[in-house]
Amino acid sequence: MKWYVIYTKPKWEKKTTEQLTKLGINCYCPLIKKTQQWSDRKKAVEVPLFNHYVFVQLAEKDKNLVFLSPGALRYLFWLKKHAVVKDSEIQTLKEWLNSETKKDISIMNYRVGEKIELKFGPFSEQKAIVKDITKSHYILILESLGYILKMKCD
Secondary structure, eight states: OEEEEEEEOTTOHHHHHHHHHHTTOEEEOOEEEEEEEOSSOEEEEEEESSTTEEEEEEOGGGGGGGGGSTTEEEEOEETTEEOEEOHHHHHHHHHHHHOSOOOOOOOTTSOTTOEEEOOSSTTTTOEEEEEEEOSSEEEEEETTTTEEEEEEOO
């Protein structure tokens, strides 16, 4: 079965994932911890890594089942086809988000526009295109999703 990307209503990523899981659909909504500032306090919250996106793994014939969740609006398309994410990319996201150290990746030796295969860290053996390099961030294009990933190098 392939991983597809569905586009959700604003702020419905976690709710849609929960609803689809109850329907027996294998889904993944990558979450990151972020400190939210309110006028009277700060609080650590989990927010989606990709706004509006939830990854679902299902058979081609079952694609319409996602619309049983009111939060699922449509599928994401890439080059006029349903966006398909490789199993290895989903696994890499999971490993990276679960790893204790997210700092061990360095791509400063590469040039913008270069197609690379990362050798170390949670993205080892993954192919990407270097979009930009700054002193504090690097930006990679995940090819099969067509999504730009900005990662902090601190």
